[in-house]
Amino acid sequence: MAARAYWKGSLKLSLVSCPVLLYPASTSVEKTRFHMINKETGNRLKQQMVDAETGEVVENDQKGRGYELKKGEYVEIDKDELEAVQIESNHTIDIDSFVPKEEIDKRYLNHPYYIAPDGKAGVDAFAVIRDAMKDQDRVALARIVLTNREHVIAIEPLGKGLLGTTLRYPYELRDEDEYFDSIKNPKISKDMIELAGHILDTKAAHFDPSKFRDEYEDALKALVKRKAAGKPVKVAEREEKPDNVVSLMDALTQSLKGKASAKRTAHSAVRRVAQRRPAKRPHRPAARRRSAG
Incomplete structure (x- = not known):
């Protein structure tokens, strides 16, 4: 069963538009998660907001937002003031341009979404936009408002639908020179x-995500299963790393x-197994077997 749509609106290319649905393409639901509990009672713990200076619990009507100007000094931003600068969603993915896919720096890729037509009315327009991008081998750059913030989203064909990936803004990326400049040559x-x-060459392969294995997640699930069944858990000793220095x-x-x-x-093992197998007897016709009996 498909998940509920995260966003509902229209995909627009100039005067051509079609109703679409946006679905998150990734999920962390299957990951093992833990809650903080009271070890004496086994009950779950609740977090409370406390004043960093007084240590007193702050009630909901006392909570607000503030931007830190300098250490310990904040300017308070009211809810009304924040809403005044928020971008109102017009529920439209407005395509601005089409760019070659190889020109998109992978560092800008953020969250992936599946884009599907909403109902039968706009299927034709949806297919026209999708197939035109396939023919031109181009990726659409568009704007979309999600959670009161405008995002740039890259849209490309994926099977019968479209894949939309929100992009980071340049100010969200760190400059690689800060990390690479000191590397010697x-x-x-x-x-x-x-x-x-x-x-x-010996490790050459093809990209196959089905072979990805989260060994830590598997170990967590096994740990929880043993503990829930009341079985003892043996803590493995950490292996010491060899300190011998080998030349490159x-x-x-x-x-x-x-x-x-x-x-x-x-x-060699395959050859040994083959050598140990008994030779197959030649197939004798049924008539010959009967006469031999």
């Missing part, structure tokens, strides 16, 4: 790069040898 020998290239060239060489050795071992 050491002289690396061609042999090392070739060895690393061979290791890459040695590490690359050993890595490549390890991969080659693993492949040879696997092939």
